[in-house]
Amino acid sequence: MEIINLDLIDYQDAYQIQRERLSQIKKGKQKECIFLCRHYPVITVGRKGSFLNIKVTREFLNHKKIKIIETDRGGDVTYHGPGQIMIYPIVFLRRFSNNLHTYFRLLEEIALKTLCDFKINANRREGLTGVWVGIQKICSIGIKVSSGISMHGLAINVKDNDLENFSLIRPCGLDIKMTSIETEIKEKVNFEDIFFSLKRSINLCVL
Amino acid sequence: MRAVILPELGPAIEKAVVSFWFFKEGDQVKENEDLVELTTDKAAFNIPSPCNGILVEIFFREGDTVQVGEVLANIQELPEDK
Numbered sequence: 001m002e003i004i005n006l007d008l009i010d011y012q013d014a015y016q017i018q019r020e021r022l023s024q025i026k027k028g029k030q031k032e033c034i035f036l037c038r039h040y041p042v043i044t045v046g047r048k049g050s051f052l053n054i055k056v057t058r059e060f061l062n063h064k065k066i067k068i069i070e071t072d073r074g075g076d077v078t079y080h081g082p083g084q085i086m087i088y089p090i091v092f093l094r095r096f097s098n099n100l101h102t103y104f105r106l107l108e109e110i111a112l113k114t115l116c117d118f119k120i121n122a123n124r125r126e127g128l129t130g131v132w133v134g135i136q137k138i139c140s141i142g143i144k145v146s147s148g149i150s151m152h153g154l155a156i157n158v159k160d161n162d163l164e165n166f167s168l169i170r171p172c173g174l175d176i177k178m179t180s181i182e183t184e185i186k187e188k189v190n191f192e193d194i195f196f197s198l199k200r201s202i203n204l205c206v207l
Numbered sequence: 208m209r210a211v212i213l214p215e216l217g218p219a220i221e222k223a224v225v226s227f228w229f230f231k232e233g234d235q236v237k238e239n240e241d242l243v244e245l246t247t248d249k250a251a252f253n254i255p256s257p258c259n260g261i262l263v264e265i266f267f268r269e270g271d272t273v274q275v276g277e278v279l280a281n282i283q284e285l286p287e288d289k
Contacts, residue, residue: 047226047244047251074250100250101217127219129249145252146241 001091003199006037008082011044011069018151021090026147034153034202035088036195039080041066043169046075046142053077053170066165073152075142076173080155083162083180085194087202088153093145104129104141106205107154111139113201114156114194120184130172131156136179140172158182158194209258211242211280213273222274223247225267234262236282243279260284 006014014037024030043054043066053076054061054068061068066079080086087110096102108124111131115122115138122131122138131139139156157163157180166178181189213223223245230236241253242262256262260282267273 047246048224048248072244072251074246074248074252098214099217100220100247100252104249141249143250143252145250147239147253147255 001089001202002031002033003202004033004035005195006035008038008040011039011042011067011071011080014039014086014088015071018088018090022146022149022151025090025092025149032089032091032149035086035090036198037086037088038082038084038191039086041079041081041165043068043077043079044071044073045069045077046071046073047144048074048173049076050173051077053173054168055170056168061168064165066168071152072144073142074144075140076171077169078140078142078155078171079165079169081162081165083157083159085156085158085191085198086153087156087198088151090149090151093148093150098148100143100145103143103150107141107143108139110198110201110205111154111156113204114197115139115181117197117201118181118185118189120181133179133184136177137171138179138181138184156181156194158189158191208263209260209282209284210278211254211257211282213245213254213275213277213279215275216247220247220275222272223252225269225271225273225279226251227269228265229253230262232262232265235285236260236262245273254279256282258282258284259286 160182
């Protein structure tokens with residue numbers, strides 16, 4: 001599976017790149033792939049999302065240079081920023097017997113393996129898709145499937161200085177705390193190490 | 208007549224909510240063309256048309272909850288264009 005690193009990119013630009021790849025895969029002109037990237041600060045509202053889960057005004061967000069974007073993934077409200085790594089597999093859901101449950105567990109497995117590389121003891125929680133450290137969330141998941149091909153994917157919180165913006169929202173519509181790799185291991189990590197680990201995790205998960 | 212059914216989505220995912228229809232009753236649709244978007248907790252997904260035909264009946268509207276196995280719509284099959 002080809003892994004393409006888009007590095008730091010605007011959410012909407014990455015969205016267009018995903019759409020274009022999906023369209024090409026549908027036509028048989030391109031193969032499945034996985035995009036890795038980071039985003040400039042943005043709050044995204046998914047299909048199930050409510051603007052009531054954004055706790056501050058648009059003016060306040062404008063002032064902080066945080067965009068708000070309605071997007072077509074499943075799920076509620078979340079925040080993305082440069083301190084997070086995004087993993088966007090553009091893959092046929094039939095690989096997973098068209099089974100959303102199986103696909104979500106596989107996405108979680110990728111995050112769990114990478115967190116394990118950083119000596120973080122993360123876990124799943126019954127009925128709450130995503131990856132957690134205790135009751136704090138470290139990885140969020142949301143996808144969109146069209147023409148049998150999935151896009152969007154998962155976000156893993158890496159940097160500790162990018163967590164405070166989660167306080168502007170109710171992440172996933174829940175009253176939860178977010179954590180990050182740096183918060184958990186109490187030391188700085190660089191994205192090269194994250195990319196290296198993720199590539200291995202993705203291969204191990206046979207994506 | 209071909210039924211458009213909400214397929215199995217996996218254990219513990221028994222229902223989905225209709226976001227919107229790409230077509231209305233009476234519209235002509237093509238095989239594999241996206242008919243309707245539904246959402247679960249963390250996924251939004253489109254269901255394609257199983258055949259070429261006319262979308263004759265829609266049984267669930269925007270915001271309605273659909274159980275796995277329920278019929279979302281009926282399509283009157285049309286012969287494929289030559």
